[in-house]
Amino acid sequence: MSPSLTSPVSGVRKSTRVVFIARFTQCYTVLVFFSPSLIVHPEEDRKYRSAKFSKPVPLPSVHDEAEVDLTVVIPAYNETKRMPAMMQSTLAHLTSSACSARSYEILIIDDGSKDGTSNLALDLAAKNPKIDIRVITLIKNLGKGGGVRHGMLHGRGRRLLMVDADGASRFEDLELLWKAMDKLSPDEKQASIAVGSRAHLVKTEAVVKRSILRNILMYGLHTILRIVGVGHIRDTQCGFKLFSRGAAQQIFPYQHLATWIFDVEVLLLAKQLQIPVAEVPIQWHEVSGSKLNVVTDSLQMLKDLLILRANILLGRWKAPPRSKR
Structure with missing residues (x-):
């Protein structure tokens, strides 16, 4: 076959490849532009205050050896109204017989609040001097995920519990997560996670009485999550999750x-x-005063999920291979 007969086909294939590469490059550039980088905290964020110290003290690292059995990480943004009741139930359980053999610390991460959340937390620490309450005040508001990440990276616990400051979850249910983790990983050095779930409450008054819009968005989110790849977890968004130290070390830096x-x-x-x-x-029960804007935050979640999925598919966001323990 003469070159003149094959050249048009070759030209079309070459043109198609060029167009594909150009479009992929454009999409990749847009993805990189909208994808957040790993958070880097200023020096002020890497210190804490407590009732024991008059000046800020450097935080330890999650990569150090554990010093207590449990770290409670509480992200808080403008929570002067809701946090006192939540802390009361938290302290009541931690000082009860159920936790008598367990050492612990509480990290309150003030995510750039403007209502005196840090002062309230320090006042609680002063009123409970025998309890290790550490207050970390972030210079600027990062978002709930930024606050949780920061607390997890600086906890001293063998296990680390993330819990919302609104008190929507019953703190006593920590024991249910604790037992579940014991079954997952009898070896305390093994990485494992136990997540609180509200999936069983979907048809109860706790969820049914919410607005129609919130429930529509909830079901829509669940559909998207199955597409993204976490359909095996029925409730990804419950703010009550327990991590082994090994899991925290491997996940939160990334x-x-x-x-x-x-x-x-x-x-x-x-x-x-x-x-x-x-x-x-x-x-779990609904608590008024949520900072979540149903419409705007749902759109932000959709955008973040698309960015997350694309970065994972392209291998841009990933943690190093799991180390053998």
């Missing part, structure tokens, strides 16, 4: 998202690393 949907990235990183996850039904 978390990019600081917004509401950060939980999904954390669970996807766990899936990549083959870290076992137990989903545990817990008690």
Whole structure:
């Protein structure tokens, strides 16, 4: 066959490849532009205050040896109204007989609040001098995911609990997560996660009485999450999750998202690393005063999920291979 007969076909194929490469490059550039980088904290963020010290003290690292059995990480943004009741129930359980053999610390991460949340937290620390309450005040607001990440990276616990400051979750259900983790990883050095779940409450008054819009968005989010790759977890967004120290060490240094949907990235990183996850039904109730804007934050979540999925598919966001322990 003469060159003149094959050249048009070759030209079309070459042109198609050029167009594909150009479009891929454009999409990749847009993705890189909109993708957040790993959070780098200023020196002020890497210190804490407590009732024991008059000046800020440097924070330890999650990569150090554990010093207590449990770290409670509480992200807080403008929570002077809701946090006192939540802290009361938290301290009541931690000082009860159920936790008598367990050492612990509480990290309150003030995510750039403007209502005196840090002062309230320090006042609580002063009123409970026998309890190790550490207050970290971030210079600027990062988002709930940024606050949780920062606390997890500086906890001293063998296990680290993330819990919302609104008190929507029943703190006593920590024991359910604790038992589930014991079953997942009898060896305390093994990476594992136990997540609180509200999936069993979907048809109860706790969820049914919410607005129609919130429920429509909830079901829509669940559909998207199955597409993204975390369909095996029925409730990814519950703010009550327990991590072994090994899981925290492997996941949180590589978390990019600081917004509401950060939980999904954390669970996807766990899936990549083959870290076992137990989903545990817990008690939960709606608490007024949520900072979540149903419409705007839902759109932000959708955008973040698309960015997350694209970065994972392209291998841009991933944690190093799981180390053998």
